[in-house]
Amino acid sequence: MLPVIETSLCAGACAPFSFLHASDTHLTRADRRDNPMKNELARRRTPVFPASEEGYAGLMAMPGDGLIVHTGDLIDFVSEANLDAAMALSASHDLFFAVGNHEFSRYVGEAFEDGRYREESFDQVSACFRNPLRFAVRERNGVMLVGMDNGYYLLDNRQFSALKRVVSLGMPILLFLHTPLYEEKLADMVFAEGNPCSYLMGAPEKLCFTYPPDRRIQQTADGVTRAAYEYILSEPLIKAVFAGHLHFDAETMLTPSLPQFVTGKATFRRVTVE
Ligand SMILES: [Fe+2]
Secondary structure, three states: OOOEEEEEEOOOOOOOEEEEEEOOOOEOOOOOOOOHHHHHHHHHHHHHOOOHHHHHHHHHOOOOOOEEEEOOOOEOOOOHHHHHHHHHHHHHOEEEEOOOOHHHOOOOOOOOOOHHHHHHHHHHHHOOOOOOOOEEEEEEOOEEEEEEOOOOOOOOHHHHHHHHHHHOOOOOEEEEEOOOEOOHHHHHHHHHOOOOOOOOEOOOHHHHOOOOHHHHHHHOOOHHHHHHHHHHHHOOOEEEEEEOOOOOOEEEEEEOOEEEEEOOOOOEEEEEEO
């Protein structure tokens, strides 16, 4: 079992509830049903994620009725064996899933990953999960749980409108994203690890200009993403943001009243909401 971080949160629930937050399990399974290139990819990627099988086993060992929120990269790439594992977890557990960039990755880095790239495996991946992948919402004890796909550092108009519709209900919201939202301290942590970019959504354009060109193109927010980012930070009904993607644990404040919890690839977070 991976180490568990305890987090409690006051969101205004009508009765307390808890969930397990996990992220970036990065399963690297492949078998005979996949081609030799995919099997070679699995061999190459497995040592990069030594905690992945333990993480997956930990999730599978959770009671079936306990809520699990996974913020993406459950699988490292699309393969028959990885999709089987994703399906087995969603079939046996109460899983609320906010998809990551790797869910749609076919060979990890073989192409620029954008909306068109995602479309090629979208239906196949969607079939493994019980909630919609681009935007999902459910209610728990008077709190709205919202999951949005921002794995490519972007949100679109449909997602932004759907979020505003949930806000209009007037209930407290917990937001689940794969890619964390830009915040200076969190960006500093990412740079301190030797990265040339922040890997965060909504980073200031000025900062993105310091990235290598491919990362600048990948991570610069478009108009909708920028507006959605500003909206999230200014909406008092959004009580917390949970994300992954960075592969380390972090808790920082997006604003003085909005915490962001990042859960790493080798930990779980037990969240108690009041
Ligand atoms: Fe990841």
